[in-house]
Amino acid sequence: MPVQGLTPILLCLLAMWRILTPVSSYPQHSPCQLVQKTAVCNNGKLSSMPELPPENLEELQLNYNQIKTLQDILQYPSLITISLACNGLEKVQPNVFQNSKSLENLNFANNNIHIGYEETSAALRKLHALRFLDLSENELNDEMAFSLLQNLSSLEYLNLSGNLLRRLDETSFRDLHNLKDLDLQRNRMFEIDSAFGSNPKLQRLNLAFNYLPCLTDFNMTQLVVLNASYNSIEWFISRQDLNETFQLETLDLSNNRLLFFPFLPSHSRLQNLYLSHNMLRFYEHFADNSTLQNSSVEFYNLKKHMKNVTAQLWDDNLHGDISSLDTLDLRGNQVDYFPDGFIKKMSSLSRLRMSMNCLETLNLTSEQFFGSLYELDISNNRLNQISADDGSLATLGNLTYFNLSRNNLEELPFGLFSSLPRIHSIDLSYNNIGICRPDEINTNVSILTPCLQWNKIESLRQLYLKGCNLETVPTSAFTGLSLTHLELSDNPGIDVQDSLQSLSGTLQHLGLGNTQIQDVDLSHFRSLKSLNLSRNSLSHITSSLHEIDLKVLDIRDNRLSTIPSGQAQSLASKLHTIFLAGNTFNCCQTEWFRTFERAKTVNMVGKSDIECQDGPTRTHKLLDSQSFSCSAPEESILWYILLLVPICLFVTGVSIVVFLTYKPKILQTSIKKKYLKPTSY
Numbered sequence: 001m002p003v004q005g006l007t008p009i010l011l012c013l014l015a016m017w018r019i020l021t022p023v024s025s026y027p028q029h030s031p032c033q034l035v036q037k038t039a040v041c042n043n044g045k046l047s048s049m050p051e052l053p054p055e056n057l058e059e060l061q062l063n064y065n066q067i068k069t070l071q072d073i074l075q076y077p078s079l080i081t082i083s084l085a086c087n088g089l090e091k092v093q094p095n096v097f098q099n100s101k102s103l104e105n106l107n108f109a110n111n112n113i114h115i116g117y118e119e120t121s122a123a124l125r126k127l128h129a130l131r132f133l134d135l136s137e138n139e140l141n142d143e144m145a146f147s148l149l150q151n152l153s154s155l156e157y158l159n160l161s162g163n164l165l166r167r168l169d170e171t172s173f174r175d176l177h178n179l180k181d182l183d184l185q186r187n188r189m190f191e192i193d194s195a196f197g198s199n200p201k202l203q204r205l206n207l208a209f210n211y212l213p214c215l216t217d218f219n220m221t222q223l224v225v226l227n228a229s230y231n232s233i234e235w236f237i238s239r240q241d242l243n244e245t246f247q248l249e250t251l252d253l254s255n256n257r258l259l260f261f262p263f264l265p266s267h268s269r270l271q272n273l274y275l276s277h278n279m280l281r282f283y284e285h286f287a288d289n290s291t292l293q294n295s296s297v298e299f300y301n302l303k304k305h306m307k308n309v310t311a312q313l314w315d316d317n318l319h320g321d322i323s324s325l326d327t328l329d330l331r332g333n334q335v336d337y338f339p340d341g342f343i344k345k346m347s348s349l350s351r352l353r354m355s356m357n358c359l360e361t362l363n364l365t366s367e368q369f370f371g372s373l374y375e376l377d378i379s380n381n382r383l384n385q386i387s388a389d390d391g392s393l394a395t396l397g398n399l400t401y402f403n404l405s406r407n408n409l410e411e412l413p414f415g416l417f418s419s420l421p422r423i424h425s426i427d428l429s430y431n432n433i434g435i436c437r438p439d440e441i442n443t444n445v446s447i448l449t450p451c452l453q454w455n456k457i458e459s460l461r462q463l464y465l466k467g468c469n470l471e472t473v474p475t476s477a478f479t480g481l482s483l484t485h486l487e488l489s490d491n492p493g494i495d496v497q498d499s500l501q502s503l504s505g506t507l508q509h510l511g512l513g514n515t516q517i518q519d520v521d522l523s524h525f526r527s528l529k530s531l532n533l534s535r536n537s538l539s540h541i542t543s544s545l546h547e548i549d550l551k552v553l554d555i556r557d558n559r560l561s562t563i564p565s566g567q568a569q570s571l572a573s574k575l576h577t578i579f580l581a582g583n584t585f586n587c588c589q590t591e592w593f594r595t596f597e598r599a600k601t602v603n604m605v606g607k608s609d610i611e612c613q614d615g616p617t618r619t620h621k622l623l624d625s626q627s628f629s630c631s632a633p634e635e636s637i638l639w640y641i642l643l644l645v646p647i648c649l650f651v652t653g654v655s656i657v658v659f660l661t662y663k664p665k666i667l668q669t670s671i672k673k674k675y676l677k678p679t680s681y
């Protein structure tokens, strides 16, 4: 009988398995390290709970193992924390935690709880002290998540990010009365309907990277941080009829589809408002002559019941309370003007980021910024006019950073920057503003001029004047300044040598890329750390760099053919970073490349793009030095051939002459030989 024959073999295998199993799952060397009351058993290839001395153990770390099921009752009565992230964990048997009364923190991140969520739910329900639960990345859908969360009324922190949740309603977090921090990032949510009514303590809510189309009727007065970035939100409307002060401090609605400035609560402590990368603008100017003034918006949701939110869309007064704003980030929108009194409402604003909008004018007098303003970025707009007067400039006493780069400015109030006592960084790049000659100096700060005077601005440290069409820079342009950064790149033909000398003591970064500069003496610039000389047709690196302790050198896109070995060694010994691509080096003089390669402290940026030329047309990547060799065999053969040809011709010529002279004799002898030769047959 085949079955009877098999049985002993099976029994034998079973016995062997019994002998082997304890060895593999309880190796003699414990996979855990005990540090005081913590057992660290991460990365141990464990497939079940290790055995540990039970007394006093408070924390158990089992991340990155292969524990698929938790089944035996845990016998660590003082256990507070278990971390089982990244195990492929599928389920926890219902009784596992029945003796773990003090367990507070449970980390199940990055597992497969979706497989055995029902058993796991039953196990979690035994944890009456549970405060932190991380269920992120477990492929949980709505039903599974809500089942897992039933009765977890002690929970304070919950992480459900990276799951498959789609819709939240009033039952979703019904039992989580103590919840303070909820992370719902990276799910697939498209609807939230009265979901947080049972969570009066919720303070931090992260909804980033979902598919929400709007947030209306926002009434969570206790919330402190709301992150709804990276959704498809077109409307954010808070309940306007609440008299309570919202505790909201940070609201992130960046990377959505807002068309309107969000309708913020009427009373709030909002400090940080992030609205970058939306499509918002203000519409009051449009509505001046239209009949749209009293429009209302209707919202439908999937249950087909409708909500009527009446908002006077065109009324720019509907911004809510922005009086405590500290940071307003509006980068990447379509704002073309500020409504009347908008700026004036933000009496504590310190950072205004308006880069990439459509502003055409800025009247500092009428906008009435407050003295709290610290950073103002209006780069990348369409500004062609800025106006200001003594009074408005005097209020900007705290302004430190002012970025106006990439606008269409051709004139500015003469005293715009020199009236700012704390100004530290100014970026005027890519405008058409010059530097005044001494005879062009004005005394009236509000008068508009096409040039500015820099040498009176004592607080200034960083000045960026790229692409301003600068040509002659007066010798005294920077005297008295303690600039650390000066960017003059993209001013082709600028004549700057004399004016720079006054900065030799302080300058740390100097940008002279694309200026057609030929040689510049930097030997006195003892503080210089970073130098940009890219795009200048330079055929050698200025020798004055020997004497300074440069760290970063950008010399891309020039005409270097080699770097003399002495210079390469000197640079390699101090540079941290060098940019060299875009030069056509000589393949036969690449010792410098190995010098830089050998010096482990130098980062050759874009190393794989550096090329050399051998022969008139052939270029090679310097990095694969096998592909070319400098002895250039083909080339030398050509030379040999060229040398040998005349010699050969000469020798051939002589031979012919000799041959012809002795021809009859040789002919005769050869005929004789042929006919006297004995035959083989």
Ligand SMILES: *[C@@H]1O[C@H](CO)[C@@H](O)[C@H](O)[C@H]1NC(C)=O
Pocket: 125, 150, 151
């Ligand atoms: C949740 O707790 C309530 C009482 O606190 C209890 O009646 C109910 O059975 C519990 N539900 C589950 C699913 O354990």
Ligand SMILES: *[C@@H]1O[C@H](CO)[C@@H](O)[C@H](O)[C@H]1NC(C)=O
Pocket: 109, 110, 136, 137, 159, 160, 161, 162, 183
């Ligand atoms: C939630 O979990 C995700 C992924 O595990 C993590 O990136 C995120 O930082 C966690 N959230 C919080 C608030 O700790």
Ligand SMILES: *[C@@H]1O[C@H](CO)[C@@H](O)[C@H](O)[C@H]1NC(C)=O
Pocket: 194, 197, 217, 219, 220, 221
């Ligand atoms: C917020 O509004 C929802 C309905 O939209 C309501 O159920 C809830 O009680 C409100 N919460 C507060 C704090 O007013």
Ligand SMILES: *[C@@H]1O[C@H](CO)[C@@H](O)[C@H](O)[C@H]1NC(C)=O
Pocket: 185, 208, 227, 228, 229, 250, 252, 274
């Ligand atoms: C909101 O969440 C996104 C995505 O996680 C993050 O990049 C951003 O910094 C968060 N915003 C705030 C204000 O913390």
Ligand SMILES: *[C@@H]1O[C@H](CO)[C@@H](O)[C@H](O)[C@H]1NC(C)=O
Pocket: 241, 242, 243
């Ligand atoms: C808010 O206050 C106004 C008057 O101060 C009052 O008429 C209104 O009923 C209050 N609204 C709520 C929701 O308490």
Ligand SMILES: *[C@@H]1O[C@H](CO)[C@@H](O)[C@H](O)[C@H]1NC(C)=O
Pocket: 285, 286, 287, 289
């Ligand atoms: C408002 O009306 C004036 C003339 O009636 C028109 O020139 C202007 O374009 C209108 N404004 C807008 C934003 O439509």
Ligand SMILES: *[C@@H]1O[C@H](CO)[C@@H](O)[C@H](O)[C@H]1NC(C)=O
Pocket: 290, 291, 292, 293, 294
């Ligand atoms: C808008 O409504 C107000 C009263 O709410 C009314 O006085 C005004 O005439 C209305 N405007 C238009 C254009 O309908």
Ligand SMILES: *[C@@H]1O[C@H](CO)[C@@H](O)[C@H](O)[C@H]1NC(C)=O
Pocket: 296, 298, 306, 307, 308
């Ligand atoms: C919303 O408001 C409009 C205009 O006021 C009204 O016609 C409509 O019936 C309202 N809808 C609901 C659901 O209340």
Ligand SMILES: *[C@@H]1O[C@H](CO)[C@@H](O)[C@H](O)[C@H]1NC(C)=O
Pocket: 363, 364, 365, 366, 387
């Ligand atoms: C700037 O605003 C002030 C005050 O509102 C006004 O007097 C001045 O004419 C405005 N300047 C320009 C150029 O519009």
Ligand SMILES: *[C@@H]1O[C@H](CO)[C@@H](O)[C@H](O)[C@H]1NC(C)=O
Pocket: 370, 371, 372, 394, 395, 396, 397, 398
């Ligand atoms: C600068 O800011 C400080 C505090 O932030 C404030 O006390 C001071 O008045 C401000 N200066 C000006 C000129 O407004």
Ligand SMILES: *[C@@H]1O[C@H](CO)[C@@H](O)[C@H](O)[C@H]1NC(C)=O
Pocket: 355, 379, 380, 403, 404, 405, 406, 425, 426, 427, 464
């Ligand atoms: C000014 O803004 C431009 C464009 O937004 C940016 O590239 C540049 O780095 C900024 N300048 C400074 C000094 O931060």
Ligand SMILES: *[C@@H]1O[C@H](CO)[C@@H](O)[C@H](O)[C@H]1NC(C)=O
Pocket: 444, 445, 446, 447
């Ligand atoms: C400065 O110029 C403006 C405009 O040209 C003028 O209104 C103002 O009176 C002048 N101020 C002084 C002090 O001359």
